[in-house]
Amino acid sequence: MDFNTILQILDSAVRLMTPLLLACLAGLYSERAGVFDIGLEGKMLMAAFTSATVAALTGNVWLGLCAGIIGSLMLSLVHGLASITFRGNQLISGVAINFLAAGLTVLLGQKIFGLGGRTPTLNPGAELEALTTPFRDWLSGIVGPDLAVTLTTMPRFTEIRLPFADALRDVPVIGPIYAELISDHSILVYVAFLCVPATWWLLNRTRFGLRLRAVGENPAAVDTAGVSVTRLRYAAVGICGVLCGLAGAYLATGLSAGFVKDMTAGRGFIALAALIFAKWRPWGALGATFLFGLLEAIANRYPNLELGPITIPSMFMNALPYILTVIILAGFVGRAIPPRAGGEPYVKER
Amino acid sequence: MNDTVTKAGGPDSAPQSIPPAIELRGISKAFGPVQANRNIDLTVQKGTIHGIIGENGAGKSTLMSILYGFYKPDSGEILIDGKPIQITDSMTAIRAGIGMVFQHFKLVRNFTVLENIILGAEDGPLLRPSLARARKRLRELAEEYELQVDPDEAIEELSVGHQQRVEILKALYRQADILILDEPTGVLTPAEADHLFRILNGLRDEGKTIILITHKLREIMEITDNVSVMRRGEMVASVRTAETTPEELAELMVGRKVLLEVDKTPAQPGKPILEVRDLRMIDIDKVERLRGISFDIRAGEIVGIAGVSGNGQTQLLEILGGFPEKGAKISGEVMMNGQPLALNGRGSDAAERRERGIGHVPEDRQDEGLIMDFPAWENVSFGYHNAPEYSNGIFMDCAAIRADAEGKFQRFDVRPPNPELAARNFSGGNQQKIVVAREVERNPDLLLIGQPTRGVDIGAIEFIHKRIVELRDAGKAVLLVSVELDEIMSLSDRVLVMFDGMIMGERDPETTTAGELGLLMAGVTDRDASGRDGITPAHRHPADHPDEPTAKPEGQA
Numbered sequence: 001m002d003f004n005t006i007l008q009i010l011d012s013a014v015r016l017m018t019p020l021l022l023a024c025l026a027g028l029y030s031e032r033a034g035v036f037d038i039g040l041e042g043k044m045l046m047a048a049f050t051s052a053t054v055a056a057l058t059g060n061v062w063l064g065l066c067a068g069i070i071g072s073l074m075l076s077l078v079h080g081l082a083s084i085t086f087r088g089n090q091l092i093s094g095v096a097i098n099f100l101a102a103g104l105t106v107l108l109g110q111k112i113f114g115l116g117g118r119t120p121t122l123n124p125g126a127e128l129e130a131l132t133t134p135f136r137d138w139l140s141g142i143v144g145p146d147l148a149v150t151l152t153t154m155p156r157f158t159e160i161r162l163p164f165a166d167a168l169r170d171v172p173v174i175g176p177i178y179a180e181l182i183s184d185h186s187i188l189v190y191v192a193f194l195c196v197p198a199t200w201w202l203l204n205r206t207r208f209g210l211r212l213r214a215v216g217e218n219p220a221a222v223d224t225a226g227v228s229v230t231r232l233r234y235a236a237v238g239i240c241g242v243l244c245g246l247a248g249a250y251l252a253t254g255l256s257a258g259f260v261k262d263m264t265a266g267r268g269f270i271a272l273a274a275l276i277f278a279k280w281r282p283w284g285a286l287g288a289t290f291l292f293g294l295l296e297a298i299a300n301r302y303p304n305l306e307l308g309p310i311t312i313p314s315m316f317m318n319a320l321p322y323i324l325t326v327i328i329l330a331g332f333v334g335r336a337i338p339p340r341a342g343g344e345p346y347v348k349e350r
Numbered sequence: 351m352n353d354t355v356t357k358a359g360g361p362d363s364a365p366q367s368i369p370p371a372i373e374l375r376g377i378s379k380a381f382g383p384v385q386a387n388r389n390i391d392l393t394v395q396k397g398t399i400h401g402i403i404g405e406n407g408a409g410k411s412t413l414m415s416i417l418y419g420f421y422k423p424d425s426g427e428i429l430i431d432g433k434p435i436q437i438t439d440s441m442t443a444i445r446a447g448i449g450m451v452f453q454h455f456k457l458v459r460n461f462t463v464l465e466n467i468i469l470g471a472e473d474g475p476l477l478r479p480s481l482a483r484a485r486k487r488l489r490e491l492a493e494e495y496e497l498q499v500d501p502d503e504a505i506e507e508l509s510v511g512h513q514q515r516v517e518i519l520k521a522l523y524r525q526a527d528i529l530i531l532d533e534p535t536g537v538l539t540p541a542e543a544d545h546l547f548r549i550l551n552g553l554r555d556e557g558k559t560i561i562l563i564t565h566k567l568r569e570i571m572e573i574t575d576n577v578s579v580m581r582r583g584e585m586v587a588s589v590r591t592a593e594t595t596p597e598e599l600a601e602l603m604v605g606r607k608v609l610l611e612v613d614k615t616p617a618q619p620g621k622p623i624l625e626v627r628d629l630r631m632i633d634i635d636k637v638e639r640l641r642g643i644s645f646d647i648r649a650g651e652i653v654g655i656a657g658v659s660g661n662g663q664t665q666l667l668e669i670l671g672g673f674p675e676k677g678a679k680i681s682g683e684v685m686m687n688g689q690p691l692a693l694n695g696r697g698s699d700a701a702e703r704r705e706r707g708i709g710h711v712p713e714d715r716q717d718e719g720l721i722m723d724f725p726a727w728e729n730v731s732f733g734y735h736n737a738p739e740y741s742n743g744i745f746m747d748c749a750a751i752r753a754d755a756e757g758k759f760q761r762f763d764v765r766p767p768n769p770e771l772a773a774r775n776f777s778g779g780n781q782q783k784i785v786v787a788r789e790v791e792r793n794p795d796l797l798l799i800g801q802p803t804r805g806v807d808i809g810a811i812e813f814i815h816k817r818i819v820e821l822r823d824a825g826k827a828v829l830l831v832s833v834e835l836d837e838i839m840s841l842s843d844r845v846l847v848m849f850d851g852m853i854m855g856e857r858d859p860e861t862t863t864a865g866e867l868g869l870l871m872a873g874v875t876d877r878d879a880s881g882r883d884g885i886t887p888a889h890r891h892p893a894d895h896p897d898e899p900t901a902k903p904e905g906q907a
Contacts, residue, residue: 206476206477207472207474207476208475210468213461214458214461217459217460218456218457220456221458221466224440224452224456225440225444225520226441226443226470227441227469348420
């Protein structure tokens with residue numbers, strides 16, 4: 001295996017881990033605030049569908065992204081209502097959201113496009129002039145006409161070439177790493193990676209973070225300090241919805257070019273496993289999701305891995321992330337202490 | 351009611367110029383059909399310690415929750431420093447200068463002291479400046495009021511006493527002028543309670559107003575300036591502490607005369623029931639919890655084990671009751687009625703112990719004595735559910751168990767007298783009555799009873815004590831473990847003091863003093879205290895060794 005192959009695998013791992021990382025951080029906000037969320041999968045799926053649908057209809061991926069976030073937020077609101085306001089069982093609410101999303105996306109997809117639940121492939125040139133023209137005119141006043149045209153005619157997220165990527169390509173070692181691995185990703189990949197330090201900072205250095213962590217550990221402490229438990233938890237569930245929206249939108253409009261039925265393929269659950277593996281910490285989430293991304297990348301690259309006389313079949317390679325999930329959930333990672341009030345609706349009592 | 355008692359409103363000698371710190375007028379609060387507070391008037395003068403005393407369920411906690419914005423009163427008004435105020439939530443209460451120390455601390459266990467202090471009282475959106483200011487302020491408060499805690503320690507690393515200090519500091523950091531403490535000494539050792547009282551006195555001297563909710567008469571007499579008594583949702587009296595007596599307060603609380611002293615005749619010890627020899631226990635973390643315990647209990651006597659909690663009493667009770675901690679290594683010899691009792695493996699479980707005539711009222715009734723969500727009548731049968739009178743072939747004879755439960759409820763005056771209610775819905779005292787009824791009515795040869803009156807109100811304490819003495823008078827043996835020295839002294843026929851897994855000495859409760867027991871509880875041995883030969887190897891009953899000086903040189907008349 002040469003240097004270039006390793007770079008390509010790592011590059012692929014970065015792309016594949018992005019939706020996992022976003023979903024994992026989404027779960028982190030929710031669970032650190034004491035609201036367990038196994039509906040990450042459903043929210044991602046819904047976001048993937050709404051983003052792809054709107055991107056296909058308008059030809060504008062930014063509108064698609066907004067739609068993805070809104071779609072995911074709607075389900076977050078359902079989860080919030082069920083588990084915070086009405087103090088229902090958070091697991092059941094999450095399961096319901098997963099089922100709802102799996103059914104609703106296919107149903108609506110068939111109704112709108114008649115393609116058996118898929119959305120059409122996102123191609124350039126399909127933009128709705130009525131929508132994009134005023135937007136483009138407004139935008140060109142801010143970022144200049146060239147960029148405005150690029151931005152408004154994007155049907156899906158394309159790769160961004162970072163400055164100096166071409167110039168540095170020939171520098172040994174650092175050059176390829178910068179040009180191949182770090183550059184040439186869609187904007188959402190960079191957003192996801194920036195979310196890690198941002199989340200760490202928010203949790204550990206701000207008032208909001210302190211309260212968020214406290215409400216997941218002992219909501220009564222927050223309540224008696226005169227701070228609203230309900231509001232904090234809704235805020236956390238809302239952030240979770242936005243991040244799931246980004247994850248789903250990336251899946252449908254970044255990683256691939258359109259929505260297909262059940263396209264999240266259990267990524268929401270892998271993100272949950274990664275969250276436990278990460279012990280509910282942002283930097284841990286980065287490491288855990290990278291591991292899963294790497295496994296998926298290897299499986300994609302070497303469908304039939306040959307180790308001397310033994311050939312590992314592709315089915316096994318494809319199953320690796322899921323096998324790892326089971327091993328991790330079985331407690332192989334040692335003691336992971338979840339937020340103490342996790343899963344418990346808060347009832348005011350003395 | 352007593353004539354010397356002014357009906358509600360408090361001592362009237364306070365100067366009129368300073369408005370009272372708190373004035374409640376006609377507060378009422380009902381939860382469904384239950385009237386928790388009925389037309390409550392209360393006046394608390396500035397710079398005083400005001401006790402509120404009453405049995406469990408008398409409505410003290412509801413009243414204080416109203417004051418802290420947890421509940422909205424149905425009617426009535428609240429005045430703070432003479433100004434009427436609507437307390438709609440905890441934030442309003444905090445702004446009005448009210449701080450509350452709950453019975454169950456409201457702390458985030460894996461946060462540091464500092465983080466807990468600033469939670470909800472941060473200066474701005476960023477933590478760093480808030481933490482810096484809190485650190486400085488904490489140092490000042492610590493010096494001012496003897497409230498030292500390490501600001502960077504996590505709460506879970508702190509002792510209960512220190513956790514309570516953090517709660518007090520939280521209130522002071524929010525500039526509370528009025529501090530409400532709900533049953534603050536329930537979880538404290540005697541030394542910690544003394545320290546708390548010193549802190550409270552210091553706070554009063556600085557002009558803070560303190561409300562102390564408790565059902566311990568001794569604390570009321572020791573520290574409060576005024577005391578208000580609640581009974582069944584009503585404020586029945588407010589008096590100056592100096593002008594009242596514990597007996598009068600107890601009568602006001604319960605509504606009838608109460609015997610504070612246990613009324614019992616001298617013990618008539620018979621043959622040994624339980625003989626424990628060199629009992630040792632090493633727990634799963636390889637800590638030696640019991641280091642060679644030896645003692646006897648005879649028929650017809652109550653042996654009390656005194657000691658600060660955590661010195662091996664729990665382990666002793668659990669081993670004798672047949673449910674030691676998982677992974678513990680136990681050695682030694684225990685004889686019950688002259689027959690050896692298995693300590694490990696087969697025949698060492700709780701069911702076997704019950705069959706051998708050992709009844710057990712566990713220390714933690716909510717975790718070990720009851721299943722809180724099950725109805726009381728089912729709880730009445732637990733541990734004895736295989737007994738023939740409760741069974742109908744392989745089925746439970748529910749009708750028989752229900753009937754038995756109803757009888758027990760009547761005989762033990764459990765209130766409300768409804769065995770269909772879940773155990774959770776009874777007050778602490780009534781829960782304990784259910785457990786005691788279950789164990790005592792089986793007429794065990796030996797009753798193990800741990801913390802029989804923890805969290806139990808005064809009327810029920812009297813009742814439970816009476817039952818324990820009755821069992822003794824019927825010729826049964828009782829092993830009593832309690833952290834309440836008063837209870838040990840008044841109930842036991844002999845007192846053993848445990849410290850660090852060992853028995854430090856034996857005393858006669860008639861002749862010993864709380865001070866002497868306190869020394870033993872702190873680990874000062876007989877040898878240190880009296881220069882004699884130390885602990886006798888086995889604390890057998892004195893009757894076995896008439897010539898030998900027993901471990902109570904001062905007590906021998």
